[in-house]
Amino acid sequence: MSLLLNRQSFGKSENAGNALSKEDAHNLLIEWVPNARLRLHMQQVGHLMKCWAHEKENLSDAKQWHWEMAGLLHDADWDQWPTEHCKRIIEELENRNVDPEILHAIASHGPVYFGVEPVSAMDKMLYAFDELSGLIHAYSLMRPNGYEGMDLKGVKKRLKEKSFAANVSRDDIQDACNRASILMDDLISFIIPRQASVVGF
Numbered sequence: 001m002s003l004l005l006n007r008q009s010f011g012k013s014e015n016a017g018n019a020l021s022k023e024d025a026h027n028l029l030i031e032w033v034p035n036a037r038l039r040l041h042m043q044q045v046g047h048l049m050k051c052w053a054h055e056k057e058n059l060s061d062a063k064q065w066h067w068e069m070a071g072l073l074h075d076a077d078w079d080q081w082p083t084e085h086c087k088r089i090i091e092e093l094e095n096r097n098v099d100p101e102i103l104h105a106i107a108s109h110g111p112v113y114f115g116v117e118p119v120s121a122m123d124k125m126l127y128a129f130d131e132l133s134g135l136i137h138a139y140s141l142m143r144p145n146g147y148e149g150m151d152l153k154g155v156k157k158r159l160k161e162k163s164f165a166a167n168v169s170r171d172d173i174q175d176a177c178n179r180a181s182i183l184m185d186d187l188i189s190f191i192i193p194r195q196a197s198v199v200g201f
């Protein structure tokens with residue numbers, strides 16, 4: 001099964017600056033993603049994207065929402081149409097005249113699978129947060145107190161255990177950190193406290 005998108009251009013330049021309203025994005029998520037666990041994953045990645053855009057990139061509120069929206073919807077088609085991931089959500093957002101930058105970030109969140117390279121900071125951070133966020137959440141679920149008291153050392157230990165969250169590609173995580181020029185330790189330390197505050201809907 002190939003998920004290659006077989007194209008490199010997404011959306012129309014005249015839609016630059018356009019995003020869904022928060023309400024529309026949430027409604028789409030609820031409609032398309034019955035699986036609460038997967039919805040939570042996207043909310044977590046969305047929140048991390050927003051925090052990064054705010055704290056590290058100093059972007060405007062509107063741009064912070066673009067980053068968050070890319071995270072919030074990046075796997076929106078995975079639950080119901082895994083063989084069409086992420087083609088289907090991209091087409092839906094193209095039909096809704098969404099900014100090409102948001103579409104490109106979604107299209108490049110798995111370069112090996114979709115055949116689209118992360119280029120912008122938004123692209124690179126979505127790729128970097130995706131798998132690592134999932135592994136850290138899986139770790140929180142096996143800890144008696146969840147995120148409470150979780151530290152960098154514990155996460156690194158889990159990363160080294162190949163059997164833990166075996167579906168999470170360690171190579172992808174390292175590749176993403178290299179591309180974003182971020183140390184994996186710094187990224188883990190950024191994620192833990194911020195992700196801890198996300199409550200699913």
Ligand SMILES: [Fe+2]
Pocket residue numbers: 074075078085109110
């Ligand atoms: Fe994905």
Ligand SMILES: [Fe+2]
Pocket residue numbers: 041074075130131
């Ligand atoms: Fe994901």
